Amino acid sequence: MSIELRHLRCFLAIARERSLTRAAATLPLTQPAVSRTLAALERHLGVRLVDRSTHHLELTPEGRAFRDKAAAAVAAFDDAIDPARLHRRPLRLGHAWSAFGPYTTPLLRRWQREHPDTPLELLRIDDRTAGLARGEVDAAVLRGPVDTPGLATQLLFTEPRVAALPSDAPLAARPALTLADLSPEPIVVNTVSGTTAPGLWHSHSRPATVLTVANTDDWLTAIAAGRGAGVSAASTASMHPHPGVIYRPLTDAPPVPVHLAWRAAAPHPAVGALVALARELSERG
Template identity: 75%
Template sequence: MSIELRHLRCFLAIAEESSVTGAAARLNLSQPSVSRSLAALERHLGTRLVDRSTHHLALTREGHAFREKAAAALTAFDEALDAGRLLRPPLRLGHAWSALGTYTTPLLRRWAQEHPDTPIELLRIDDRTAGLTQGRVDAAVLRGAVDTPGLATAPLFTEARVAAVTADGPLAERAALSLADLSAEPVVLNTVSGLTTLDLWPAASRPTRTLTVRNTDDWLTAIATGNAVGVSAAATAAMHPNPGVVYRPLTDAPATPVHLAWRPTAPHPAIPALITLIREVAGG
């Protein structure tokens, strides 16, 4: 059996989701179909790419090594068929939510003025690397620790964290909130691309009720309807206003580091200039 691009796409989706079920949902395929594609790829390579012996699916050492090669192969294929990129290759910049916050518009305007031959395509992609490991973007704005193997990163700036609460609830009446103020409420967690986990709270005062969602839109809906409270970076308040949600400063939550990440094996030539300009805009 010959290996096709669909086998690589299935493998990368499994690697990103850490789940065959999640990969199937992302690709709009059946779970057995995704499993068969993975098995065919492993047979062709003569090695196991995924360790199924643990409770949570994980890549083997060979799987981590192949992941980078598969992403690069898909990127090269997609770019080869995109005639528009041959003469004027854009810089595809991914983000899972909130982009660069209040710096987004100033950055895009300055970039258009200073680098007119390399347009930026800003793409929101709901996964932990904002499409980077899938080969869908050239670089990505990532918040928090970046622990995905095979990525290069550069620190950009830090952001304060905010609490997000329903606009007509008692917590909205306060000027600022603490983590303890939220611990008695159900907390909504974006398990696909979100930054917040229960580890943000001290072990003795962690929330006991959670609600999980898979994207920022559902996160906002859960808060606006009064079903939960949330924690996010300050950029979310700027980029996702919602009449049913009020954002308040969190007085005791650590700041969030913001990074630019890219694949070092085939970097877009404009990445160094992008890092420099983001830091200038954020510093100004």
């Protein structure tokens, strides 16, 4: 059999909804048709994409890898046949939080002035690659190490880390902190797109309690509510101020690398210009 675009769209609906029934409703197809399409795709690929043994449907490791490739393929197809984009294709730039930090506004203004025929769309996507691996964007600002296959990267700058504390926490009265100062506190960790994990601390001083969240908004809310402290890059303090959160420098935490990333195969024609502008602004400081 040959795989068609409908197979990919069906699988992406399953991956998104985590349910054959809900996926069928969004397509719309019958549930048996969705099951047959998934089975045909798995037979063609020779792997199981979905684990149905648990109470909730989950993707297998092969399914997660294929989801990213399928999403990129569908996005490329939709982009190619959209007549509105043929002569004025925007450059979609993803980020999970804080974008280019202090360089965000200068970059957007310069781009609009120097590249008026290529709109730059800044999109926040809570994902490890800010939607890049799934084909939702053409380039992305990524913090931390980048090890996703198929991506090209340019290191732009590094950011110091800061501690994020409830505004009424005793530690908030100090001008600066160390990682050891935070060890007794519960630590709020964004496991989807954040750059902090218990491994940031030495093994003998790791926090005893870790609270996980899935995005920056929930991270800020948890800290403001007094459920714990957090660690982030310095630009978070300026890009995400919160009345219930105080940011303090961390004097002994390693800096966070900030990369511009894009798909190495068939990049958007304007990616080179974006890399050049981002480098110019970050090097100028």
